[in-house]
Amino acid sequence: MYFDSFSAVLHMAGHGPYVWSAYALTSAIIVALIVNPLVKARAAQAALRAEVRRREAAAASVASNVIGSQPSEVEDAPKA
Amino acid sequence: MWSIVHKMGSPPWFYRFASTLAKWLLPIAVAALTVGAVWGLLYAPVDFRQGNSYRIIFIHVPAAVVSLAGYYVMAFAGLVSLVWKIKMADTAMRAVAPVGAALTFIALVTGAIWGKPTWGTWWVWDARITSMLILLFLYLGVIALFEAYDNKAAAAKACAVLSLVGTVNIPIIYKSVDWWYSLHQPASIKFTGESAIDASMLYPLLLNIGAFYCLFVLVVVLNMRAELLQTHRQSAWLEKELT
Numbered sequence: 001m002y003f004d005s006f007s008a009v010l011h012m013a014g015h016g017p018y019v020w021s022a023y024a025l026t027s028a029i030i031v032a033l034i035v036n037p038l039v040k041a042r043a044a045q046a047a048l049r050a051e052v053r054r055r056e057a058a059a060a061s062v063a064s065n066v067i068g069s070q071p072s073e074v075e076d077a078p079k080a
Numbered sequence: 081m082w083s084i085v086h087k088m089g090s091p092p093w094f095y096r097f098a099s100t101l102a103k104w105l106l107p108i109a110v111a112a113l114t115v116g117a118v119w120g121l122l123y124a125p126v127d128f129r130q131g132n133s134y135r136i137i138f139i140h141v142p143a144a145v146v147s148l149a150g151y152y153v154m155a156f157a158g159l160v161s162l163v164w165k166i167k168m169a170d171t172a173m174r175a176v177a178p179v180g181a182a183l184t185f186i187a188l189v190t191g192a193i194w195g196k197p198t199w200g201t202w203w204v205w206d207a208r209i210t211s212m213l214i215l216l217f218l219y220l221g222v223i224a225l226f227e228a229y230d231n232k233a234a235a236a237k238a239c240a241v242l243s244l245v246g247t248v249n250i251p252i253i254y255k256s257v258d259w260w261y262s263l264h265q266p267a268s269i270k271f272t273g274e275s276a277i278d279a280s281m282l283y284p285l286l287l288n289i290g291a292f293y294c295l296f297v298l299v300v301v302l303n304m305r306a307e308l309l310q311t312h313r314q315s316a317w318l319e320k321e322l323t
Contacts, residue, residue, distance in 0.1 A: 001122050009122065012132035018197050019135050022190040023117060026139045029182050030113065030295060034106070037302035044309035048322055051313075 089168045091308055092317040098305040105298040112291035119284040136194040142292035147183035155247045158240030170236040175303035181219035207260035211253040218246040
């Protein structure tokens with residue numbers, strides 16, 4: 001390593017604030033660049049999966065209603 | 081050759097390709113960026129004239145280099161979208177714009193921070209710096225222009241034209257330090273002839289440039305993938321992909 005101590009690393013002979021702020025800002029932007037599309041993609045995937053589940057549940061309930069309602073319909077039918 | 085082009089233009093194929101590529105590229109990019117930063121900050125020797133402030137070079141130059149290369153990628157995607165009406169090229173063009181803008185912003189701000197202890201000023205209307213500021217406006221312009229249109233096909237066309245016209249700025253940025261020699265120093269790395277930088281500083285710099293290229297490809301691919309998930313949420317192939 002080039003520096004002798006941790007405080008020398010932070011201070012960098014007076015240039016520490018400049019160097020460290022430049023690196024900190026760059027790191028923050030890089031993290032944001034990577035995280036942003038990952039979060040967006042995850043949200044879109046979750047929404048799509050929820051939509052599929054909702055549709056499947058609706059289809060299942062329609063199917064069970066059709067099967068379950070046949071006898072009652074016969075019972076409710078007006079007597080001739 | 082053409083089969084690859086056809087595959088690239090197919091959303092289902094590209095979605096799978098992007099997911100796999102991102103899985104590999106994410107750890108590579110993060111590792112390269114970390115090693116590059118630690119090398120540049122702690123292990124590279126100090127510059128005899130600029131002192132430690134020169135360590136900013138390890139992020140400033142890679143960000144600037146990739147922001148310029150990225151503009152060509154965006155303009156090329158715009159050309160493909162304009163001429164062959166390939167939807168995926170339009171997606172690629174818009175995926176590049178925010179990454180390019182962020183990298184140009186990094187180059188400008190780290191340059192300003194570096195300028196203060198070295199030149200004694202944060203900002204100067206030097207040709208290199210001013211043309212980089214125009215590059216930032218071009219990237220932001222593409223983003224804003226797309227949002228300004230309700231008709232997204234017209235928006236894509238306008239963005240493609242803007243990005244193509246903007247390419248005239250790139251050679252000006254490259255050449256600005258030679259044409260109008262003022263405060264900004266000329267390039268230290270040369271493809272032909274000997275570089276004006278010692279190997280102990282050159283190697284970490286090259287590693288960082290490579291790391292920023294990895295980052296660029298990674299974020300563009302992630303942006304395109306997120307965009308596909310948004311625009312194809314009604315598509316059967318995506319449903320099959322997720323379940």
